[in-house]
Amino acid sequence: MAIVKAVCISENKGERKKPVAEVELRENHGIVGDAHAGDWHRQISLLASESIDKMRALGLDVDSGDFAENITTTGIDLVSLPIGSRLQVGETLMEVTQIGKECHHRCAIYDQAGDCVMPKEGIFAKVITGGSIRPEDEIKTV
Numbered sequence: 001m002a003i004v005k006a007v008c009i010s011e012n013k014g015e016r017k018k019p020v021a022e023v024e025l026r027e028n029h030g031i032v033g034d035a036h037a038g039d040w041h042r043q044i045s046l047l048a049s050e051s052i053d054k055m056r057a058l059g060l061d062v063d064s065g066d067f068a069e070n071i072t073t074t075g076i077d078l079v080s081l082p083i084g085s086r087l088q089v090g091e092t093l094m095e096v097t098q099i100g101k102e103c104h105h106r107c108a109i110y111d112q113a114g115d116c117v118m119p120k121e122g123i124f125a126k127v128i129t130g131g132s133i134r135p136e137d138e139i140k141t142v
Contacts, residue, residue: 006064
């Protein structure tokens with residue numbers, strides 16, 4: 001079963017996100033109070049805990065939010081989801097809009113490890129139906 005491991009937010013772009021107990025998603029906006037929310041295609045970012053584990057295996061002390069992802073997942077192969085896939089996460093519905101991203105500036109993670117998983121294994125989505133998401137919420141493809 002696929003579940004949410006952590007939900008994370010930040011006040012500013014370009015910084016690690018902090019895990020919180022719950023986030024509120026607003027339709028066509030993203031997470032209320034998160035720097036990446038707005039009227040665009042990358043309202044929510046998701047990264048698998050399995051991807052974070054790869055960076056830990058390289059000796060990095062990293063955890064949920066350290067790659068600036070909003071939702072850390074487990075039990076779902078995010079990068080295999082085609083663009084347009086819909087995910088029901090808790091009471092919310094989101095649509096996958098982008099797989100991976102181009103990093104224009106190498107981050108501190110890249111400088112430490114010589115690699116970073118977010119550009120290759122992170123995905124992005126827009127909010128179709130708002131609501132709350134908490135750790136342990138189930139993730140279903142619909």
